[in-house]
Amino acid sequence: MEDGIRESLLHSKRKNRSELKEKTWEEVKKMWRIAAPTIITRVSGFGILVVTQAYMGRIGEIELASFAIVQSIIMRFVDGILLGVGSSLPTVCGQAFGAGKYHMMGIYLQQSWIILLTASIFMIPAFIFATPILRFIGEVEELSKQAGKLSIWFLPLFFYQLLAITTQTFLQAQHKIMIVGWASAFSFVFSMIFSWLMVDKLKWGVPGAMGSMNLSFVLILFTQIIYIFGGWCKDSWKGFSKKAFNELWPFLKLSISSGVMLCFEFWNGAVLVLLVGNMKNAKIAVSAFSICLNINAWVYMVSLGFLSAASVRVANELGRGDPKAAKFSIKVNLSISITVGVIFCILALVFGKSISFLFTSSTEVAKEVASLSVLLASIILLNSVQAALSGVAIGCGRQSLAACVNIFCYYAIGFPFGIFLCYVLNLQVRGIWAGMICGTAAQTLLLIYITWRTDWDTQVGKAMARLNSSIFQSSEELSSDDTSHA
Template sequence: MDDGIKESLLYSKKKNGSELKDKIWEEGKKLWKIAAPTIVTRVSGFGILVVTQAYIGHIGEIELASFSIVQSIIMRFVDGILLGVGSSLPTVCGQAFGAGKYHMMGIYLQQSWIILLTASLFMLPAFIFTTPILRFLGEEEELTKHAGKLSLWFLPLFFYQLIGITTQTFLQAQLKIMIVGWASAISFVLSMILSRLMVDRLSWGVSGAMGAMNLSFLLILLTQFIYIFGGWCKDSWNGFSKSAFNELWPFLKLSISSGVMLCFEFWNGAVLVLLVGNMKNAQIVVSAFSICLNINAWVYMVSLGFLSAASVRVANELGKGDAKAAKFTIKLNLSISLTIGVIFSILALVYGKSISFLFTSSIEVAKEVSSLSVLLASIILLNSVQAALSGVAIGCGRQSLVACVNIFCYYVVGFPLGMYLGYVINLQVRGIWAGMICGTATQTLILMFITWRTDWDAQVGKTMTRFNRSILPSSEEVSSDITSHA
């Protein structure tokens, strides 16, 4: 081969390699700009719950079991609905931001509030009638009485979730989530200070721990309100508008499919806790298993950062009409998520036993946690990939399809297999959890196949059709139109 041709090919390869590195670097910065503050927000917010659980765990085993069962069953039940219904917001806000229709984002936020506030009326009884609900589900009598008293302390957290999740999504879609990250980090530190003061110094027990938790979440919510209503979102927030009641039905349909998509995923953990609660030594088993779930959930907050990044970046690129950019961000997001998942899985295997002492002083509970470390590492790894793929689905508005996948994987595959391994094979809690993990593995494989087979050019067309149908003109466009007609 001629030397000139060789040099030309070598130069071309170097140039392509350099362009790819630049492309990865630029897209990586965009992903981390969304993911990093979102991770800080999620980890800090969940960290407040972990701090509260840790202080309650050192008060007593029955108190820890009560907190765990309310958080894992009642709160997980309502969180599934709130997060599910609210997950339609990243789709529409991300696409609006990508298309430059910033005024629509405020309308979408208000529509989400209308739907969630209406839904909250049907969820309040879960907190008021916790004791009879748990008694009906077959939980121990002493546990149900303590849980019933504790559940009322979760009501402020419930309303924080209702409003806070949507405002965070609203800010996240326009790359303004850093303020929430700072507020969450400060609130996490505040929760530790207040918990030490109210529990250790003032000896207020469970009331002190729960009061510290609620005050910490209140600070985050107030910060978001001040930022949005104080003029820092002037392009996307133009005040409350009657337009929020226009085109409410299409938004409600997307919200319902989003709710089904995430509800069955979140309720998966509640089903596990219910099954474990009916086994022998329920207090020890529930406490140990809830610690594992909380460790997994805390790590999952990192995965949720990349879920958010995937949903925002995919929605942005589809809103712009760039299918190639959407595919590239998906590949990069999955690579980063998988790498982080592997790291945390290894940490779970190495430190599975020692980390349990953050939540409890019981040697028996710590031993039970240690015996579940392999399963904990497995679910952490699977969730790192599954979360990124779910974010892709949210970004392109395919919640209905993923809802069907979730129902099949969790309740046709995972739940029956878990029952068989746990009760028939008699593997107890390890068998139940192993079965549900198989459901998550099936879900991850199906989502990977769906993402791989997606025609992203067709998705751009669908996005444009759906998005343009719901667009309301901005005040500037209306003024311009009036002037031109005059």
């Protein structure tokens, strides 16, 4: 009798383990269907910037430093707004897809365009008046002048970001992101070939490097637009509609809180570069620090793939009304993200010095980069956790709470501590970055606590309320609307 009971228990345990393995494997596949092409897209897109920066380094140190100033201050400023305002789209599109309300995804996409295009009017002057702006905030005159000339070349990239952020999110929410991954990978190869041709062979210098960068991004955007308008998203894209102008306030409110969440996260890098630019030997400091930031940002593109996967999977499951599946998805995503983060952390420690020669031929800059490798490895590991947890917050529509965490950790802990280490203890660049790592660590711990304490049944209720609000309409109501099809 006892043997029979023991055998039954062992069988039950084996069955449970088998079911858990199968369930985990299914979730891993779902996650990688979103994360893998998103990582390819983001790594390739950022790779185009890295290729351009590498060629700017070959042209000259002042060109490399000015490129770093524009990318790290002006572009980070506008990217923070664009990515932030656009980050409300994963919440609403992901939950709509999970609930089977595909027809509303196209309306949300158009609402996002309306809000972002309106916001862009106030951001364009940052590129036009870059020199006086940089001069006003304390950058050295030589860098301010060169950066002002270079900033105009970033305008096409700005408009690419404005449209691509939303179209990629729209495709990602319905698990159709692979086309963007292929287009981005092709454009990355295109950028390497054309940069070599325009800079090394034709000797076109800065116009050649920047022109190649802009052409590469146009190719990615062109592919996305054709894919959406060409009939491959027939369930979610029904054409341009007047409905996009209805009830913009709820969408705008979520966009504003999303904007705050990501703006302060992106802007901290700009503030860091600004502080470094006011140190002694600014050219070396800015060049070395920008190389570290770019390595970190390139690895962060991988983490953003897990952020996107977490936001889509959590939003999908909340839209379906399944809190247990949402929690399980978070555990799987976080485990894989941390594992990948550990691998990149080790690589940063091993190849900290040699990788800098991809960006510069200066041994002085490379030596400075090597001295920052431990800090670089630390931030890479923290970002692997923080990104996944931020994706969970976006999937739930809890951007406002995450915004409060970001502001507190970066601006009440990170910057004050970094300035203290830099100027009081005279640790210079290392002090500033060490302070920001402390801020990121505090942010990660708070996000872990918030996620752990979340009532997922309540989050399902909020998702259902959002899905059943007046902004949602049936397909029959939508089809009777006065629309003009793309």
